[in-house]
Amino acid sequence: MKSTKPTYTIGHRNPDTDSICSAIGYAHLKQKLGENVLPARAGKINAETKYVLEAFKMETPKLITDLYPRVKDVTLACNIVVKETDNLRRLGEVLRKHDMKSVPVVDSHNHLCGIVTVSDLAKRYFNELSMQNLAEANVSLKAIVEVVDGEIINQGDMSQTVKGNVRIGAGSRETVHKFIKSGDVVLIGDRKEAMYIVAQQDISCLIVTGDGEIPANVLELAEEKNLLVVSSPYDTYTCARLVNQCIPVSMIMQKNVTTFKPTDMLSDIKGTMQATQFRNYPVVENEKLIGIVSRDRLSIPEREKVILVDHNERSQAVEGIEEAKILEIIDHHRLGGIQTSDPIFTRQEPVGCTATIVANMHWHRDIEIPADIAGLLLSAIISDTVLFKSPTCTPYDKETAEKLAKIAGVDLNEHGMALLKAGSGIGDMTPMEIAKNDLKEFQIGDYRMIVSQISVMDTEEVLALKDELIACMNSICEAEGYNMSLLMVTDIIEEGTHLLFTGNPKTIIGEAFHQDASGNLIYLPGVMSRKKQIIPPMVEASKKDM
Incomplete structure (x- = not known):
């Protein structure tokens, strides 16, 4: 039987506008090519992305927090049940007709009441020493x-x-x-x-x-x-x-039933199955029976199928990515070492934004881009290139953005400034949310590091929270075992970055940017790109630190 499960296009954790918009755009392309593909996200959307989705009247993609196999992935439909008011004769007919050893018992609203087995029925007859x-x-x-x-x-x-x-x-x-x-x-x-x-x-x-x-x-x-x-x-x-x-089935059914929820992870229920040794278990949601899970199917769940966009590193991917089947990778970053079981299609280009790649894949395949999708892809390019100010921006990005702006029917610069303004304030963000904003993990030499970034028009608003931010960054390192945490506070107007950092070795910061790194803050004029201006010099500095 052919699977009806969709393939998901999904970006990195702590998604930015490119991650969300490219996932939606690439899902659109695959759908037009006749494939069952849906967009998804691996985290909460930020203020900028929210503005973009609302501006072009697009729904927020489905949230997927992890890809670990769950009970819902192996749940079988349960069309054969008995009502608690059914009599034992009816029960016997059901068990015999369908050659079943057990059957769930429900009420008139399909709420699970219990389960009844052949053994329960047999005990009833063994106890018939007199009329009942x-x-x-x-x-x-x-x-x-x-x-x-x-x-x-x-x-x-x-x-x-x-x-x-x-x-x-x-x-x-x-x-x-x-x-x-x-x-x-x-x-x-x-x-x-x-x-x-x-x-x-x-x-x-x-x-x-x-x-x-x-x-x-x-x-x-x-x-x-x-x-x-x-x-x-x-x-x-x-x-x-x-x-x-x-007599009604309710008189002999087992009321204390081992049940599972569709969201339970398979790894968590195996112990319960081993302890109870039943063949089938009811799957219940909001007290209603939605199916059964069989011990026989537990070892062969169908893996989730995903297409990664805007990332290719295991540390940045949604939790449980190793349990999924990766079909494609569409990205504009360095290769980060994700391994796949089979050869896959990859499209990686040294451009400023994944959306640039997605837009041109539409045109290369003669797939028309509708105005709303064009608006999303345009917004992603503006965001990732900071309205073409970032050193990651290429002529290809700008050319693509201009074509998309015409399709979307918007003024490129006017929309770009509105978009950047929407994402430039911290609003009601907590210091912890700022410290984790657009967070990405990197393995730099022997060190496991995270680099977050927030782009604003008023850096003083963020820097006023310096002590709280450093405390949050230290907390993240201690809780997750990172060696260092960096936060780029990027000034859109001045085109520079205030870099907050904590952890060790700070010598990498000093070596990479040729500044005194004895404190927790340095200013990097002209630096706006994490990918091109922060990570490469730190990689080189880590080699000297070895």
Whole structure:
């Protein structure tokens, strides 16, 4: 059976505008090529990206926090259930017809009530040492008529429930008076005198077995006493067994059921499965049964299929990327060492923005770019190149942006300034959110580092929080085991960066930028690009530090 699961285009963690817009743009291209591809994101969108999505009336892509296999990936549809009000005869028919060993029990709203197994049904019959007391099971007279395939001879009060036991009407008048009590259901064969004696008692129902003839005096008495009289084609022994099957499934089901949620990770449920040793487990969401998970399918879940955009390093990818099947990589960064099990399609170019690549892939394949998608891709280029001021910007980026602006129907510079302004303030961001803004992880020499960046028009607003920011950066390093944390506070107007840093070795900072790095802050005039102006000199400096 061909999979219906979509492939996701997804950018890096702590996504920026390029990461989000390129994911949407590339998903559009793949859809036009007839592929089931949807855009996704690996984190919260920032203020700039929010502005862009709202400006072009686009929905925020689906959030995927990790790609670890979950119960939902192996859940089977559960179309065969029994209701808690179904009787045991119905249960037996379901188990036999579908060759099942267990079946979930639900109420009228599909809420899981329990589970019932062949063993539960067998125990019920093993315990049938005598006729059953039906009063405790709240069995209706209607249910008894149905279970014995009865024909109603005298209507009686069908709405009432059984108040006594199931009895067989045999023996003398004295025996009948001794053993048959008020509210009982009485089974009797073709014995006319016994029928009349039994009908005189204050019973709930008289079942005449074997299609026996019912004399007129019994029918007259039944009419007078408003007694339900039923004729069944089965013999007395069979009727007795069938009546015992009219109790509801709720009486024998297991109520304490081991269930899983669709979001549970498979790695977390294996221990529970080993401890309980059931074959199937109900999958429940908001108390409703949505399927079952089988022990047999647990070892072969279908992997999520993803296309990475705007990154290619394991440290920047969504959690659990090693569990997914990477189909393609579309990027404009250095190669970062992600390994794949099979050869894949990659498109990497030394340009200022992934969206530049995505736009031109549309045109190379003669796929028209609609105005809203053009607006997103244009916005990504403006963001990543800081309106063409970044040293990463190439003529190819600017040429592509100009074409996209015409398609989107916007003034390039006017839209660019509005976009940068929307993302330039810190608003209600906390110091921790600023410290993690557009965070990317790098392995530089022997050191594991993170470099965040926030581009603003007023750097003083951010630098006023220096002490709090340094404390947050230290906290991130301690919690995640990084050697260093860097925060680029980039001035869009002055085209320079205030670099905050913490951790060790600070000598790399001094060596890379030829400044005194004994504190926690240096100014780098003309520096705007993390990719081109921060990482390369630090890589070279780390080689000298070895």
